[in-house]
Structures are given as structure tokens and as C-alpha cells.
Amino acid sequence: MTRTRLEFDREQLRTFYTNRGFADFRVVSAVAELTPDQEDFYITFTVDEGAEYRWGEVTVETELETLDEDFLKRLLRIKKGEIYNASQVEDAIDTLNFAAGTTGYAFVDIQPDIRRNRETKTVDLVFNIVEGPRVYIERIDIVGNTTTLDYVIRREMELVEGDAFNRILLDRSKNRVRALRFFEEVEITETQGSSPDRAVVEVKVKEQPTGELSFSAGFSSADAFLVDLSITQRNLRGRGQLMRFVIRASSNRREIDLRFTEPRFLGRNLAAGVELFDVVIDFLDEAGFRQSRTGGQVTLAFPLTEYTSLSTRYSLRQENIEFPQENQCPTINADAANGTINPSNQQLFSLCQQVGGRLSSIFGYTFRWDRRNDPITPTRGFDVNFSQDLAGIGGDVKYLRTDIRANAYRGLYKNVIASASLSAGYIRGWSGEPVSINDRYFKGNFEFRGYENAGIGPRAVLYDPLTGETTRRLNSLGGNAFGIAATEVSFPLGIPSLLGSLFVEAGTVGLLDEDFKYDTGIDPITGEQLTAELQYQKTIDDLSIRAMAGASVFWESPFGPIRFDFTKPLKQYDYDDRTSFQFTTRTRF
Structure with a gap:
């Protein structure tokens, strides 16, 4: 035992009491006595709490x-x-x-x-x-960057040599350097320079691997199996450039993606990127169709203010919709034109109206407003993303899509963080064009926990014309609008590799175009209910609100990250495709 350790314990006691109202607290005495076996000490502190203030x-x-x-x-x-x-x-x-x-x-x-x-x-x-006294920055030293070039770090600094010393701007600079995700640790310290009014700022970084060659395999309740082969370099040649090549396959998705991003295009504070992709998404089980997209995209992004930025993009892609029964479309379309279509083929007719290939030419932008206190693990602040995409200046598809997502964070206690999120979107065709099924919103899985892929929103169903009750759930149709709100509290579970959370989510999907709504149980001429058949088809699209409560467990297992979601419905409908348990995992080798 040392006197230094004893003084430390006295200070800990003083801090404990003065943080709980006892402003007059003092340690009267501290006595150390040897135990009878002469190997340990008994420490006796005599304290005077005083009154509570x-x-x-x-x-x-x-x-x-x-x-x-x-x-x-x-x-x-x-x-x-x-x-x-x-x-x-x-x-x-x-x-x-x-x-x-x-x-x-x-x-x-x-x-x-x-x-x-x-x-x-x-x-x-x-x-x-x-x-207070004025101090100016004499020099900024960069230390520890063995791969990253100096200027990549310096361009994230909000101060340069000769500027007035400003702790606030230094803290912001630290967050900007951390946001690069090139470094395991970032520390900024200052020492006195050549005179009392000069300061030397040292930016000390510890490099972490930014290149990745990975082969991932996993399984989830949403995608079943998942295989992912990727080559990524987030700091190409130490210049901060991004290069990524990905081949991804799961039970309902196949994707090949190649992209490159230069964060300082032409030496300016302008990020430029190019992307080539080939994607196939299988919605056969959920919505009865499969879609493919092949094309490319160019992007330009730049800051507007300290906290806001704008990115613009242009995409050109060839899209195709197919489904197993599309060979029946000529007959079904002819029957529909003659007014003799079989009611049981109404859903197929809806798909036949959209089958085939089309060229999409899309201009878009995203406005970002970020006031988070930390770019990686925020405990305070908010961020907002607002984007719009206009299709139809060239190509075969015409629509305007608007999306917004906002998140807010608040630290409650140490490592206990509350968050709230709101996301919404609306797509509308123009020049008389309805929104095709592959451009609509399909929500579920981990976008709305507690539901399967495309588990909520407009749906075709069979119903009993006498009771009006749904007797069978058919294909999901997607919606032209959605809104989802969620609140969540995350907290440690007492084991380093485990993190838990409690959440409540509510949302809706709907507003299908009238062209794709039908009810085969209604006489198209008189508008009266038909009862000759036992069951009829119709589309349900009423923007009904669903609500779900649940808990999540995140486990950084030796085999890779695993996430479990347990949910209980607060508001649901019998035609939804719901699940009470979801999980996902992947590992690299």
C-alpha cells in the first residue's frame, strides 16, 4: 500500500459524496492497520458527511x-x-x-x-x-500515418497554421478525421510553441486496415443463405479514394457491383464517383415477379455548410420484369380487351400490364444535414437525409420519387442510448404513367421488424363475398407511399460481446395506383356485390397502421456478428405476412 493510493481513495470518497449533495463532506482521518498475519492492511476511513445541499x-x-x-x-x-x-x-x-x-x-x-x-x-x-489571452497555431504535426498521406488528414482539419487556437474547431476536426474510418485511434493534443501566444497542435493517428478481401457466408430468416465476395479499398494508395468490387448472392438476390469514388475531384472539395451494377431481385414468393437491373451511375457530392451537404447523381439502367406465367399474357390481354377475362386471372392481368424491358434515365439528388456529436457512435444530435429522383428525361419510365429519413440520438446513461427515427417516401408517375411494380415500395424484414419481406402494404387476397372475410393471402403489390417511425433504447448486457435494445415501431405502406386495383366480386356495370362464386379476388389498399414492439440482441460471436429480433404485434391485420423472430449472421474466412 502506498500513500499515493490512499490519497486517491480519499479523493474518490470526496467525489462520491460531493456529487450527491454533501458539499461539506470531509475525510476526518484514514488509518491503516496490519492484519494479524502481517500480510494485509485494514483501512479505516472516518468521514463527516455534513448536511445535504x-x-x-x-x-x-x-x-x-x-x-x-x-x-x-x-x-x-x-x-x-x-x-x-x-x-x-x-x-x-x-x-x-x-x-x-x-x-x-x-x-x-x-x-x-x-x-x-x-x-x-x-x-x-x-x-x-x-x-482570455489570445493564442495562435504555430504548427500542426501529423504523427502515426504510415499509409495515409499527410494532406488527406490535413484537408479534414478546420484549422491551419496561423489561425487562432479554437478548441471547438479542433474537436470538430477530430470527428472529421475519425469519420474517414481510416484510423483505429485519433488524438489531438496541443503544447506551447516558441512563445506563450503560440501553440503546436499534434494530430496522432493509429492506422487500421482499410483494404479488405473477404468471402462471407451467412444465413438469415429473411434471405435464407447469403454468399458475399468483395474486394474493397477505402484508402486507395493512401489518398482516401474508394474502390469496391462486390459479388453477392442470396436466395432472393444476385448482385455484381463495381464502384470508385475520388473524395477530392480536381483538387476541390468535391467527391466524384462512378458505379456499374447488375442486380437481380427475386420477388416470386412475395409478389409473383422477378426484376433485373443493369446499368451505371455517376455521382457528385459537395458540402454546402459545415453541417450540410448535397450529392447529385445520374443513373441509366436497363430494367426487366418477368414472371413464370408471362407466356399466358397474350391470351389474357386479348380477353381483357374483349371484356371476357376470367376473374381468377385478374392478378395475372395486372402483372401482364408491366412485363417486359424498359430503359430508365434518372436524375437525382440527396440533401444531408448532420448535427450528430459523433459520426460513428452518436449520443447526441440528429441527422436528416432528403432525396428526390426524377425519371423520364429520356428513357421509358416516368416518375418522381421523394424520400426522407431522420434520426435523433440521446445518451441517457453511460453506454445507454435512446434513438428515434422517421422514414417516409412517395413515388408518383407523371405524364399519365402509373408506377410500375418494380419501382414501388416493399417494406418488411429489418426495415420494419416483425414482418417478412414485402410483408405489409397493398395485397391481393381471396375473400368470401357473403362475409367479406379474407380467406387467403395472395401476392404483395407494393405501394406508392410509406411511412415508418421507430423509437429504440440500446444498452449493454453485462457481457462485452453482447448488446441489447428495446424498440417500438409503427408504419404503413399504400396508395397503389387505381390502374392496379380491382375487385372481381363487384359487378363492373351495376356496382353490386356478386355471390355466384364462393370466393373472389380483390386488392386491399387502405394505409392501415401497423405497430410492433420488441427486443433485439446483438452478439459479436467468434463466427461473425449475429443479430436476433423478437417482436410482438400491437396492431396487425390477417392478410399481413408477419414473423415473431428474425435473425441474421455472416462470417468471413
Whole structure:
């Protein structure tokens, strides 16, 4: 036992009590005694807790012109009447420093004046904000980058040599460097330079592998088997360029994808990318069709402000829809033209209207607004993505698609994070064109937990004309609009490799074009209900809200990451394709 360790324990006791209201707490004595066997020590601390205090008046005082005292006070989490907590003072100083930095004051000195009132058992607190001494950056040193070129890191820094030292901008620079995902660790420190008003900033990084040659195999309740062969280099030649080649196959998807991205095109703050792809998606079990897409895309992305960015893109792709019974289409189309189509063929007729190949020419953009405090594991802030795609300037397909996704994060306790998300989309044909089935929204799987692929939304069903009850679920039809909202709380499970979460989700899919709605149990002339047949077909599209609650477990197993989802419906319909358990896993070798 050493005196240093004993002093550390005394300080830990003091911190424990002063963070719980006991402002007068003191350690009266600390006595160490040997045990009878002369091998260990008994440590006896005598403490005086004192009375419990609460916060009194909390004020902010400053003579700096652009700082509003009332506004700064509202930023503080210290509230009058709450239990006194000494650690809140340091947190408040950090908050005020950040607020002052955002208004242009890089050099401020915040002096807390703590006034203890033993009669009322309250603690008054005054934060005095004055302008501190000015310091400028003399030099920025990059250390530890064995692969990444210096300029790749420097271009993410929001400060350069000669700028006024600003802790806020340095913190933002650290997040920008971390967001590259090239480094296992990023640490920014500062030391005094050649004079008291000069600082040397050191950016110390620890490289991590950015190239990946992987063969992955897995199994999930959604895709059944999954095989993934990919070659990826996220930091090509140390220049920050991305190169990726992927071959992916599962029970309902086959994909070949090649892409390249230059993050500083022509030496400007402009990211340019090109992509070639060949994708086949099998919806035979869910919606009765298979689609293929072959083509390419070019992308340009650039920042608008510190927190916003815009990416633009153009895609040209050849698309094709096919289904097993498409050889019957000439006969079915002829019967429909003559008004003699068999009611049982109505769903096939709907697919026959869309079968075949078409060329899609699509212009689009995405606006991003990111105010997260951390780009990898956020505990505060939000991000918003708004995108639109216009098809029809050339090609055979005409539509306007609008999508939005927003997420908000809040740290509740250490490693306990609450999040909320909202996603919505709407697609509409123009120039009289309906939206084809391969361009509609199909939701389920892990986009809406608790449902199978394409498990919710407009659907063809068989129904009893006498009771109106659904007797059999047929194909999913997809929708022109969707909306999904979710809240989730994630937390550690006490084992390093396990993470759990509780969630609630609600959403809907619908607004199918009228061209693809039908009810074979309604007389098309009189509008009366028919009863000659035992069952009729119809489409259900009513934007009904579904709601689901559940829990997830994430396990970083020795064989790869595994995720389990357990769900219970709060609101559902008998024609939905629901599941109460989902999992997914993959491994590399």
C-alpha cells in the first residue's frame, strides 16, 4: 500500500459524496492497520458527511457583447432546487466554452464562483465569463500515418497554421478525421510553441486496415443463405479514394457491383464517383415477379455548410420484369380487351400490364444535414437525409420519387442510448404513367421488424363475398407511399460481446395506383356485390397502421456478428405476412 493510493481513495470518497449533495463532506482521518498475519492492511476511513445541499441561484455574468447571459443560462443543466452535484460545474464550463466558441470567442476564461449558504443549505453559483489571452497555431504535426498521406488528414482539419487556437474547431476536426474510418485511434493534443501566444497542435493517428478481401457466408430468416465476395479499398494508395468490387448472392438476390469514388475531384472539395451494377431481385414468393437491373451511375457530392451537404447523381439502367406465367399474357390481354377475362386471372392481368424491358434515365439528388456529436457512435444530435429522383428525361419510365429519413440520438446513461427515427417516401408517375411494380415500395424484414419481406402494404387476397372475410393471402403489390417511425433504447448486457435494445415501431405502406386495383366480386356495370362464386379476388389498399414492439440482441460471436429480433404485434391485420423472430449472421474466412 502506498500513500499515493490512499490519497486517491480519499479523493474518490470526496467525489462520491460531493456529487450527491454533501458539499461539506470531509475525510476526518484514514488509518491503516496490519492484519494479524502481517500480510494485509485494514483501512479505516472516518468521514463527516455534513448536511445535504441543493442548488440555489445559478447565473451567468459577462461583459462580452455578443454573448447573451439569459441564453447561456438556459443552456445549463443545473437547475435551482436540485441536489447539489459538484461534477456538474465542469460540465457547465464545457457547455459555456462551446457556446462562446460558436459565437466567435475562441479565447474565453470561465471562472465559477461557488457560494455556499450553510443556513439555507443551498449553493449559489455564478459563472463569470471574460476574454482570455489570445493564442495562435504555430504548427500542426501529423504523427502515426504510415499509409495515409499527410494532406488527406490535413484537408479534414478546420484549422491551419496561423489561425487562432479554437478548441471547438479542433474537436470538430477530430470527428472529421475519425469519420474517414481510416484510423483505429485519433488524438489531438496541443503544447506551447516558441512563445506563450503560440501553440503546436499534434494530430496522432493509429492506422487500421482499410483494404479488405473477404468471402462471407451467412444465413438469415429473411434471405435464407447469403454468399458475399468483395474486394474493397477505402484508402486507395493512401489518398482516401474508394474502390469496391462486390459479388453477392442470396436466395432472393444476385448482385455484381463495381464502384470508385475520388473524395477530392480536381483538387476541390468535391467527391466524384462512378458505379456499374447488375442486380437481380427475386420477388416470386412475395409478389409473383422477378426484376433485373443493369446499368451505371455517376455521382457528385459537395458540402454546402459545415453541417450540410448535397450529392447529385445520374443513373441509366436497363430494367426487366418477368414472371413464370408471362407466356399466358397474350391470351389474357386479348380477353381483357374483349371484356371476357376470367376473374381468377385478374392478378395475372395486372402483372401482364408491366412485363417486359424498359430503359430508365434518372436524375437525382440527396440533401444531408448532420448535427450528430459523433459520426460513428452518436449520443447526441440528429441527422436528416432528403432525396428526390426524377425519371423520364429520356428513357421509358416516368416518375418522381421523394424520400426522407431522420434520426435523433440521446445518451441517457453511460453506454445507454435512446434513438428515434422517421422514414417516409412517395413515388408518383407523371405524364399519365402509373408506377410500375418494380419501382414501388416493399417494406418488411429489418426495415420494419416483425414482418417478412414485402410483408405489409397493398395485397391481393381471396375473400368470401357473403362475409367479406379474407380467406387467403395472395401476392404483395407494393405501394406508392410509406411511412415508418421507430423509437429504440440500446444498452449493454453485462457481457462485452453482447448488446441489447428495446424498440417500438409503427408504419404503413399504400396508395397503389387505381390502374392496379380491382375487385372481381363487384359487378363492373351495376356496382353490386356478386355471390355466384364462393370466393373472389380483390386488392386491399387502405394505409392501415401497423405497430410492433420488441427486443433485439446483438452478439459479436467468434463466427461473425449475429443479430436476433423478437417482436410482438400491437396492431396487425390477417392478410399481413408477419414473423415473431428474425435473425441474421455472416462470417468471413
